[in-house]
Amino acid sequence: MSITQQYLLDSYRAVQHDERTPPAPGSQDWQVIREVRDYGRFRAVVEERPAHGWIRAAVSRLIRGSGARTPRLRH
Structure with a gap:
């Protein structure tokens, strides 16, 4: 199961149980x-x-x- 499929399944279950939906995958990457x-x-x-x-x-x-530094090449 891909991460997108898992997110959709978790969102569906949350709606069925009148709970908050989980954050979308990747939406909190910069915060981490x-x-x-x-x-x-x-x-x-x-x-x-x-x-x-x-x-x-x-x-x-x-x-x-x-x-030692690398010498500059001259053309």
């Missing part, structure tokens, strides 16, 4: 992403790490730590 981001920031603060910018810092460490 924001909550995961906020939880990561919370964990960073609890663990006394920087709460934001960790990806940029990691990339800059990789670039600085490599030592």
Whole structure:
């Protein structure tokens, strides 16, 4: 059974029992992403790490730590 079929079945059952219909699939995806981001920031603060910018810092460490830069190609 696909997610759409399950949603339709749950909606039908909710209407039959005079209950609220469930939210449509995918309607709360961005909210979930924001909550995961906020939880990561919370964990960073609890663990006394920087709460934001960790990806940029990691990339800059990789670039600085490599030592040698790749030469530019000239045509």
